[in-house]
Amino acid sequence: MSPFPYRLVATDLDGTLLRPDGTVSRRTRDALAAAAAAGAAHIVVTGRSVSWTRHILDDLGYDGLAVCGQGAQVYHAGEHRLLTSVTLDRRLAALALAKLEAEIGPLALAAGLDGPDGEFLVGPGYRLQDDTVPCLPLEDPADLWSAPLNKVYVQHPGLDDDALAAAARRVVGDLVDAVVAGAGIVEILPLGLSKATGLSLAARRLGLGAADAIAFGDMPNDIPMFAWARHGVAMANAHDALKDVADEVTGANDADGIAAVLERLLSR
Secondary structure, X not given: OOOOOOOEEEEOHHHHHOOOOOOOOHHXXXXXXXXXXXXXXXXXXXXXXXXXXXXXXXXXXOOOEEXXXXXXXXXXXXXXXXXXXXXEOHHHHHHHHHHHHHHHOOOEEEEXXXXXXXXXXXXXXXXXXXXXXXXXXXXXXXXXXXOOEEEEEEEOOOOOHHXXXXXXXXXXXXXXXXXXXXXXXXXXXXXXOOXXXXXXXXXXXXXXXXXXXXXXXXXXXXXXXXXXXXXXXXXXXXXXXXXXXXXXXXXXXXXOHHHHHHHHHHOO
16 A cells, blocks of 8 residues: 555534534544554644634544634644634725725625634625524624634625626725635625635644645635645535646545545555
């Protein structure tokens, strides 16, 4: 048998590592354990903030590094410790949203507060995609800017996710970044922030780099991570934009797609 060709396995959570019911299959757990035994570190890379991710990692028994908040946070799951955090410039974000609304009309807004226990603020009309997420109502839009933020979430009554993100990049792409992170989830981020920037920081802590990495994902917010990693693998259920830039496409998140690739590499 040849040695496992990667020293780092980076996996998104939702739609990738997690099945639709929020669990990880025994087959995928075993494949990741086998990759670890062969010398590869596993880093979870998710758009979720630490406060939304911590309980999932605890339930999985995951104790490594996790990149959260679309690259804004590097979190040590075993130590329950936030190692790094990048916040959104609130003046720039407010300017960007004002310019965007002037162009395309009113937006429904939500926001994630900074920190390991950062709360989720939800404004009028914003449609939650996960009703299990604890949130606070945001009655006064001015309160959106009252504390440090990781990101702002936007929805539009007439534009789908891809069209809204494209409009944001066209109108205010010189001020902030905009990504589609899931169905109904368009995020406004600090300019230049991505899963790739967060993953590179986490990998560096382990003495690893892009040439060591294989990455798995399912949404357009994983595109920078695929550009950074040596090999990018899209799930069968992935957004077409990610499949277009992937090095390969594997099975869906509910069909052990990650395990299929790792088992193949381990058996070479």
